[in-house]
Amino acid sequence: MATKQDSIIGITEMNNAVDKIVPVAPLVSSHQAGWSNIFFAYYQQPACEIPTHYLSQYTFTICSELSTSSLIECCLNNQLKRYYFQNGDIIFCPAGISKSLAWEQKNSCILLALEPELVEQVAYESINVEHIEFAPKFKIIDPLIQHLAYALKAELESGCLSGRLYGESAAAMLAVHLLKINSPLRQPIQEYKGGLPRDKLSQVIEYIDEYLAQNVGLSELAQVADMSQYHFARLFKRSVGITPHQYLIRQRVERAKQLLRRRDLSIADVALQCGFANQGHLGYHFKRLLNTTPKVFIKSSNNL
Numbered sequence: 303m304a305t306k307q308d309s310i311i312g313i314t315e316m317n318n319a320v321d322k323i324v325p326v327a328p329l330v331s332s333h334q335a336g337w338s339n340i341f342f343a344y345y346q347q348p349a350c351e352i353p354t355h356y357l358s359q360y361t362f363t364i365c366s367e368l369s370t371s372s373l374i375e376c377c378l379n380n381q382l383k384r385y386y387f388q389n390g391d392i393i394f395c396p397a398g399i400s401k402s403l404a405w406e407q408k409n410s411c412i413l414l415a416l417e418p419e420l421v422e423q424v425a426y427e428s429i430n431v432e433h434i435e436f437a438p439k440f441k442i443i444d445p446l447i448q449h450l451a452y453a454l455k456a457e458l459e460s461g462c463l464s465g466r467l468y469g470e471s472a473a474a475m476l477a478v479h480l481l482k483i484n485s486p487l488r489q490p491i492q493e494y495k496g497g498l499p500r501d502k503l504s505q506v507i508e509y510i511d512e513y514l515a516q517n518v519g520l521s522e523l524a525q526v527a528d529m530s531q532y533h534f535a536r537l538f539k540r541s542v543g544i545t546p547h548q549y550l551i552r553q554r555v556e557r558a559k560q561l562l563r564r565r566d567l568s569i570a571d572v573a574l575q576c577g578f579a580n581q582g583h584l585g586y587h588f589k590r591l592l593n594t595t596p597k598v599f600i601k602s603s604n605n606l
């Protein structure tokens with residue numbers, strides 16, 4: 303039988319050690335995404351048993367694409383339960399406790415894992431608690447967690463076009479939500495009415511402008527502002543009116559407009575120099591924000 307000491311797997315190790323606890327490889331995972339604090343994997347599995355294991359993250363196992371109810375045997379922290387699961391039903395397992403699963407028919411599920419350090423940082427800054435404990439949940443329904451899971455799956459299936467900022471923003475949101483719904487403390491999350499101090503906002507904007515073409519993450523921007531990812535994301539939105547990810551995309555489109563006016567680069571080259579994954583990615587956001595295409599924009603610029 304697995305022991306806690308032998309079976310703890312961190313987020314950075316989960317990609318290479320997934321076969322230690324799951325009999326099949328994930329069809330989709332965040333292995334190449336480079337996200338900090340969050341791991342995603344989507345599995346389609348035959349009838350099987352997942353042996354007892356321990357993970358050092360908070361994990362959400364989300365049932366998906368079930369044609370009928372599926373009987374699942376779940377053991378969390380030596381508590382054994384059997385439930386009929388349907389699409390969207392979630393098993394929540396706190397960090398560091400034992401977990402095993404078994405089912406007798408084909409099953410599809412999503413595994414979301416969240417680093418405790420992020421949750422504890424949010425807890426300390428939001429409810430002034432240094433250490434928190436969560437109870438396992440065998441069968442819960444939570445539309446926000448479902449939405450985040452399917453949004454991350456779609457992002458990964460698209461080739462992770464939005465970069466690290468997308469996944470890491472979801473991690474911060476999930477950490478806050480976890481505190482709101484599962485903490486036994488039942489304390490309200492502290493809200494902040496003001497935005498970022500002017501000097502910190504200026505530093506962040508300058509950093510984004512300098513590294514616009516790179517895969518900037520929420521953790522980097524929060525570090526520039528010298529605060530947690532959770533508070534940075536919220537205060538940035540209060541200051542600018544949009545999320546860091548939305549601001550980054552808008553600035554990339556603005557940079558693309560400048561380069562397209564020069565007419566000495568192809569649209570594909572402009573896309574790469576502005577941090578977009580490809581020409582199609584640039585075209586999508588260009589059309590969404592400006593209601594025109596790069597090609598039409600170039601023609602209209604020539605007529606000026």
